Amino acid sequence: MTGMSVSASGLAANRKRMAAISSNIANAQTTRTPEGGPYRKKEVVFGAEPAREYFSDILEGEMGENIKKVHAMEIVSTNKPPILKYEPNHPDANDEGYVAYPNINLTEEMAEMISASRSYEANISALNTSKSMAMKALEIGR
Amino acid sequence: MEDTTIQTLASALNFRQLRQDVISANVANAETPGYKSKVLEFEEALARAIDIDGLESMKADDKRHFKMGSGGFAMLEPSIYEDPNGISSPDGNTVDRDQEMAKMAENKILYDASVQLLNKKLAMLRQVLSDQR
Numbered sequence: 001m002t003g004m005s006v007s008a009s010g011l012a013a014n015r016k017r018m019a020a021i022s023s024n025i026a027n028a029q030t031t032r033t034p035e036g037g038p039y040r041k042k043e044v045v046f047g048a049e050p051a052r053e054y055f056s057d058i059l060e061g062e063m064g065e066n067i068k069k070v071h072a073m074e075i076v077s078t079n080k081p082p083i084l085k086y087e088p089n090h091p092d093a094n095d096e097g098y099v100a101y102p103n104i105n106l107t108e109e110m111a112e113m114i115s116a117s118r119s120y121e122a123n124i125s126a127l128n129t130s131k132s133m134a135m136k137a138l139e140i141g142r
Numbered sequence: 143m144e145d146t147t148i149q150t151l152a153s154a155l156n157f158r159q160l161r162q163d164v165i166s167a168n169v170a171n172a173e174t175p176g177y178k179s180k181v182l183e184f185e186e187a188l189a190r191a192i193d194i195d196g197l198e199s200m201k202a203d204d205k206r207h208f209k210m211g212s213g214g215f216a217m218l219e220p221s222i223y224e225d226p227n228g229i230s231s232p233d234g235n236t237v238d239r240d241q242e243m244a245k246m247a248e249n250k251i252l253y254d255a256s257v258q259l260l261n262k263k264l265a266m267l268r269q270v271l272s273d274q275r
Contacts, residue, residue, distance in 0.1 A: 003163040045175075066164065066180055067167045122172065125246075126165065126166045
């Protein structure tokens, strides 16, 4: 059943990635944030970690070390400089009349979104294969 | 039961299940920076354990001889290693998702085939048991 939980971790990680992308698209024009300044593009960092479910997996040693789950380790704010637009009447304009807008490229976000959804689908089909193998095993001796 | 067919098929099922786990892990980590694609290999080890050509076993034609070789199922170990043919992307990841999906499909078909063979074998045994009258 390790395969299924590994695929599930892939699903969860890509869901998180999807959330970050949605947040980037939704906030493409946000000039005010609680931490001050314009919204900054969020990115999810993936990391691999050994799939250990039970104590026996730890005892198993090498085999367990080789099968790794994916985990969305952290969500980072990128440090791209904001885009300045001359809008002197905007309430968030600086002294020279420029407004700092988040540096978000919508095309890039859409591409990233498609990639996340493909990854999600790939994990789904891996999960389905694991499942149907488990179901097939139940047919032994019938 | 000391039946080579059943033992072989059972081991094959076990390893194919494990291979599915390895492939699932590769697919899940297709976008993890620095992750290296893993491969599980067992065919050769299994062939050695079955020992069809009899090269691995010693002749035991005297009843005082110990049987050696052939019964290698207990020590059967698959090997997992990093795919040496993987092409590294800029972030150091070597997973080729299409290739993994193809391997997964193949593995599943062979798994199902093993289950069918096992069922046939068991059906034969059942046949033998039921025909005594």
